[in-house]
Amino acid sequence: MSDSLKVSRDGDVAIVTIDNPPVNALSFHVREPLMQALVALRNDASVAAIVLACAGRTFVAGADITEFGKPVQQPDLRAIVALLETIAKPTIAAIHGTALGGGLELALGCHFRVADASAKLGLPEVKLGILPGGGGTVRLPRLVGALKALKMIVSGTPIGADEAHATGLVDAVFEGDLTTHAVNFAREIARKGGPFTPVRDRNDLLRETDLAAFDAEAADLARKARGLEAPIACAEAVRNAVTLPFDEALAAERALFVKLVASDQSRAQRHLFFAEREAAKLPGKDIVKRRIARVGVIGAGTMGGGIAMAFANGGFPVTLLEASHEALQRGLGTIEKNYTVSVSRGSLSEEAKRQRLAQFKGTTDYADLADCDLIIEAAFEDMAVKKEIFGKLDAVAKAGAILATNTSYLDINDIAASTSRPQDVLGLHFFSPANVMKLLEIVRAEKTAPDALATSVDLARRIGKVAVVVGVCHGFVGNRMLAARGSESEALLLEGATPSQIDKAFTDFGWPMGPFQMSDLAGLDIGWRNRKARGQTAVIADTLCEQGRFGQKTGRGFYLYEAGARAGAADPEVEALIRGKAAEQGIAPHAISAEEIIERTLYPLVNEGAKILEEGIAARASDIDVVWVNGYGFPVGKGGPMFWAGLEGPARIVERLEYWHQRTGRPVFKPAPLLKRMAETGSWDGGAAG
Ligand code: T1G
16 A cells, blocks of 8 residues: 555455554555545455554554644545445454544544553543544544543543443453454454444434533533633533534534634644653764663652652652651651552552552661662752762762752752762752652753763653753753742832732733742742852742741741631731832832733743753753743643743843833843844744744
């Protein structure tokens, strides 16, 4: 047939095998021969059944995302699915690896679906700012019910083969040689004879839909959309499947798809899809990675415990070291408690908890780290403490072991220089809670060896983290830009804005929470300690801390918290404190708009990103976007600060920064040369942006 598709026979069963590495995306050069093959097999009387399978590691993982935004070449996926539904002989999709998006929609065009026991099936289009555009919103509800389809499509989270079987999405689950099982299944079905009902004609389940329950669930999901259009459109499309005739619902799906695929939000989310994959690419070819079998973690506090859990969850045995037996037991106790909470929430089985806890070995003796291939230090943020630890590690760690520090701002070149093996030293900067947050800033020190770096990037993927390699500077990429964004927050308060007003500007922008809510959650004392260590001040935050107001953990910070409450209430005492400090500094309050708040916080954020690119601390603007979306909650619908700058208008950003620089004289507003160039060229690297 073609390089990306072949047809073979097993007696009277035809097997159509798609072969388009790496993930069998439904590119045009797959669709065209697939259409031709299906027409030929439909009309071939010697063929009793057709099996649709894929070569390589996965079934079709979707439409080819790289074709989006370009004119659609026919046949498109809908035409192929429509053709499949005209075939009278049984068609069977044999699913291994993942059947995602257009891949699952293709399978929904078949009469039957069989899956390998480890297969995953889903419609993740919402994560690309779109909705299924190949009939998934209309056919999936017919197999699994409207409510289940709603949850699958609005979350975009795939389900496993067993759940797919239990919900009627697949007809059989097999272990072993899937194609052989599928051929036998097909032959048996053909022997039993039809008629074989296309999914489009299976309406029984839809008729049982409790529309009130459906609408309640859809409303609840809509509340969590935080300004993203795709989740809302997904719910609307699935509801259409229940209330409209098939073809009308299909047409409505198409109209929503065409609108969303052209939206800035979808462009932003597609940018992030590829940006995350680009971030994991290091210069240099085929670097041999070091073997990592056992991991050591020094420090069983909040960060150390979370890091240890991240590796245990990834299947690694972990040696956890603490300075004292009490501290060790406390740390191990917290880890066990965290797993117990996951079991009680149903996100972990009792057996999995037992297996993960069995991965831990606690110690207070550095010698027990001698068999570790990677050792991560997560101790107190003090250079002398770090150097003492790395000195000890240098003595006990085996040759070739990677020695990593979890510091969030200290100079890693300095730490590396305190060992005889700086080539093995780098930063692994996790974000709290480390067993949950996806981002991992991998900090390349001056002497870090390429294989240590490549090994760490690969390791990040194995523990489910999104890795970004950054250079050494104060605060690396994330925290350095956070400082720039935060530098104006206090000024805005002194000039008349309130914490809730500023936080509302951020949540309206799409953030999960604003800077003051975030500080109260993380604990004001952490920033206070860092500022004191660096001889810096923040008049309002420092004063709150001197009053013991550390945020949620003390029941009061920038906000007041009822016992156990996560949402804080505005506190007149804090607003009076702010007005008092402003008066002391002779600052008269003025009305501050949400627009001014965004300008004075996010424009400096972008500007600092530009400086970071100029200095080569980040390799790509898209790396900065990956850091901010995965580590700091930057709204995915805006693609990250550097992508957003393209949407916001770099010329406007430069003009407004110059305005504020003029008015305040503050260096955070002085436009970086690269940002000015971006305003001229429209791109961070001289090429097309966004
Ligand atoms: N189109 C084009 N390229 C794709 C692709 C796709 N759908 N999926 C992956 N790639 C590339 C990816 O960029 C990378 O390239 C390489 O394949 C390996 O991917 C009509 C409209 C399947 C779970 O959203 O979730 O169907 O960096 O590193 O970790 O309704 O890829 O090597 O050059 O991610 O093993 C819906 C997207 C599309 C699934 C495998 N489908 N893919 O993960 O490998 S929209 C999706 C994934 C759609 C229809 C609509 C993952 C994976 P490079 P990888 P992985």
